[in-house]
Amino acid sequence: MAENVLLRHEDVPDIHKLDVYLAHDGYVAARKALTTLKPEEVTALVKESNLRGRGGAGFPAGVKWGFLPKDSDKPVYLCCNADESEPGTFKDRAIIEKNTHILLEGILITCYAINAHMAYIYIRGEFAYGAKCLERALAEAYDQGLFGKDIFGTGFDLEVYVHRGAGAYICGEETGLIQSIEGKRAYPRIKPPFPAVYGLFGCPTIVNNVETLACVSSIIKNGPDWFRSIGPESGPGPKIYGVSGHVEQPGMFELPMGMPLREVIYDYAGGIKDGKQLKAVMPAGSSFPVLTPDEIDVHMDFDSMRAIGAFLGTAGIIVMDEDTCMVRALEIIDRFYHHESCGQCSPCREGTGWLHKLLVRLEEGNGKAEDIDLIDRICTNMMGNTVCVLADAAAMPTQSYLTKFRAEFVAHVTAGGCPLKKAAAQPEAA
């Protein structure tokens, strides 16, 4: 790709400032949409582009917008999901802080398309700086009449609120997010009804991820054909890959959808740190199955990943080298889900804690052989049986670790603790 869309700050310094953004075709797409297109034409373009949700689920954005009831007399809301808290994921934060106006422009166009006059940006509480960036950018844009009343003289009004999150992973689940904006505990809601029908304050609501909304202006500006030409037809567009862990150059890389995972790790992130061997990759944040080194020749798009039993998720790629203890790694992952389970549904509330305790026991050398099967059974019982997918997000990686690295778990039982830790301790003892 010639120039970054989402990480444009790498090409254009200070693009987060409105004057710089305007000088680089900023809000051209919004003006085009509002002054020359009907809302349904905007939706049609986005549908045609096949923009799929970047929050992890990959649902086509235009189709989602189309679920709004046509005959409702209630107001429509847009919620921008900026509660980025998936482990290993830091893409939305970059857009919010460094390329703020592309998000705001996407919100403006989307609100016009879905006929919303109020939008909430629900930003993770810990992103204090990001919230400031948004407030600053919004103030600039309001000053220029890009938000507020009668935008571009079209009579279209839009108010945008930055709502700082309440400090929980579950606030990023779309109905948990809605509950949280309403001032309630972020307990995900049972679906149906879906937010498009019964969302924020009981009104039709669209919840879209930051990266999804940040793609919208480029679709309007360059057309859906351009968008579809980037990456695979089944899920095209620019994509931020975030690489962390044992690589030489961790960071974010804006590349087309569908990049081979191996290429992202070795060509862009510089390969495994200190010349070590790759042991495992979590390609999609922490909520999806882990991949082994012989599985990384996969293309990073929704459908190719599904085909090998994996997921694209947030494309937050966590790389682990040969020295990594997989039991310890999983213990850390399940500690996270134990900590973050909202506690609403019995299988998740009790299951996440149970999993974590068993893993601590294994790692500390007190595990029993039957614990491994017990962990597997708990996962099976958690999956698919709860209001939201947090239980699945804990169970899926756990089961994949057990399946793909079973020997390490068994070794923890037979060695009475972590063999890697013991090996590392040996020379000192000698």
Added chain:
Amino acid sequence: MPTLEIDGQEVTVEDGLNVIQAAEQVGIEVPHYCYHPGLSISGNCRMCLVEIENIPKLQIGCNTRVADGMVVKTTSERAKHAQAAVLEFLLINHPIDCPICDQAGECKLQDYYMLYGAYKSEMQLEAKVQKGKVVDLGPEVVLDEERCILCARCTRFCDEITQTGELGIFERGDHSRISLFPGKQLDNPYSGNVVDVCPVGALTSKDFRFKARVWYLEKTPSTCTRCATGCNIDIYHRQGEIFRFRPRQNPDVNEYWMCDEGRHWYKSFQQDSRIPTPLVRDGSSFAVASWDGAGTAAAQAVRRTQDEYGAEAVAAIVGAKATNEEAFLLSRLLREQIGSTQTAGLAWSPADAFHDDFLIHADKNPNTHGLKSLGLLNGGGEAEAILSAAEQGQVKALFVLGADLVTAFGQERIERALGETRVILLDTDYNGTTEYADIVLPIAAAPETDGTCTNQAGRVQRLSQAFPPPGEAKAGWEALALLSTHLDGPDSVSITDVFGELTQSVPAFTGLTYGKIGLQGVPLAGAGSSADS
């Protein structure tokens, strides 16, 4: 009316029901904790997972609306496996302290464990999450956080029914716990209901806990007599002692709820002030009498008064806590055996009695409407007129049935009115009026008698005898039947007969039978208007 199949049985149910409700109609219980028909759907416990044909994932029965052609399997291998798994999750951090838990015997964890339990403990005691024990939530309720399964019925009750919002869920994951919002107490007038809706031993009643194992208690369906609302209740009792009242479902009266005042009302029936035997005045004190002796004395007193001053000098005041049958029998006795028209109702309540627009009525009498239907109460003031007549020497003998006149009218007034009047008192307890009585006939309190009361909305509802009255006391209708025979009137052999006679003579009751009233009551013809008969 969708027709669906549940576990092989075809059933046609009302539209809008969920799978749990539909299954219930064909006698299938889908296990559940968080679902409660009186509260919003929460869908959190996941116990009611069932298999529905053509839907890949298991669905929660509580949030699945029935549809035509739906095929539901509540006991398929997959469904049972999921239910067992949920139960296992619920129990891993549960203290399993059934032997010292007050909920034992009426605990859904225990019940479902018998059906779906894994019978194998996977979690060592020391590894369980530890939480607060004996947490004081308010005047009625104690919380054991470790037993709580976080079904959120109690929080939903406080949010949706009382709308007082005292309770919330705090913390996250397996550290979640029910607690009070800062500065709040669970002290709304309906707080006891959270104990009823709690499916486990987390919320227990301060009043009831540790008093009895529930399997030793008998349960009798009846009606609360604390006020004119007439909430349907179950009386839990053993060997003539009441341990608690609990609300019994009646969609037309109290739904699933009752107030705390009503809940504590059982205590009013078992105080030391109960009158154990018939009494006949002997100078300044009472002498214990037999029923026959007291009945004879009463008849003599009435006949003497009648002879000396005429029939209208014999009067009666009936308190609105008397049943329809008691009030009917006494007024008939005066009319037909004595020839007096002087029977008046009295529905007295404290002027400042607490009431609200939900279940707590300002009229603290259970049967005011009934007395109106019987023609004993019209505008009010009827009882006062009789007292005035007594003051002027026109009433010389007075029956008082279930009414404490001293509390209602004050000592001075009663002294003036009844000082020279022969008083035949039928009541449950000694009270200020007893000292003006010449003959005292002890009668059964509400939990000890059969009969009917008509609530403020004009609904006739049954009281059921949970156990016999204490000592020599008789049911009010039996005592009045005995008086009737002493005055050459008819005897009554059963409550159904008395009610039958009542329906013959009181137009509002036409067509009713005691059996027809059933456990849910029936509205009187023209219910709502207070001027029947």
